[in-house]
Amino acid sequence: MADTPLVRTPATLRPDHPLAGYADVVDLIRREISLGRLLPGDKLPAERKLAERLGVARETLRQAFxxxxxSGQIQIVRGNAGGAIIQDNSVAPAVALHELRQRRTALLSLIEFRRELESVAARLSATRRTEEDLAEMRLAQETLRSVSNKDEFRRADTVFHLTVARAAGNQHLAAAIEDSRASMFQPVDLADFEVIKESSHSQHQFVLDLIAEGDGEAASAAMRRHIDSSRDEILRLIDE
Incomplete structure (x- = not known):
């Protein structure tokens, strides 16, 4: 696959804070994987280019690699056509389900946190969004409709939610939403893909239409219902 830029939303070629050492690089790449912005098969930029982009020494990058x-999250392929390739490092479903059950209380607390944050973002977005923001949300919706696996779903879902967050015009709110989403990708991997794809697309569309209409309170309520629906799907996975 072609080089995938290591980006955060909104797209940038650099991290949003200085990286102090190899552990910071590891955390950043793992975060991008968790958010679905780096998918299995994606190739990171060449070592020299990526080190410059991240503002670290090449030896620091090599340590991170x-x-x-x-940990099985990348594979280093040697040669001119080689590089660092993102790997499919999925946890076995039975193990993942056990972990979710063990941290049920913390997970529900995180979902509750997301529900409040993202409903505020939807309300603010309805009055602050630009036409460019709406275009990005619509593109994410088109992508979500066409995805064929859970990795692609995670990326499109993340783009939609973080575009809504960015459109709210508050960088602290957007950062908090990204942080909370980075901790929540595992349940998606256990859910019925076709079900979550269809329900997410329809619920996103409702939120998008209300943001486009400028109805902040209704957009906020629609986002709350969407997060509640996700919570209920996760609870079914944990409790069945």
């Missing part, structure tokens, strides 16, 4: 390769 060794950690990521050791």
């Amino acid at each position: 060794r950690v990521l390769e050791g």
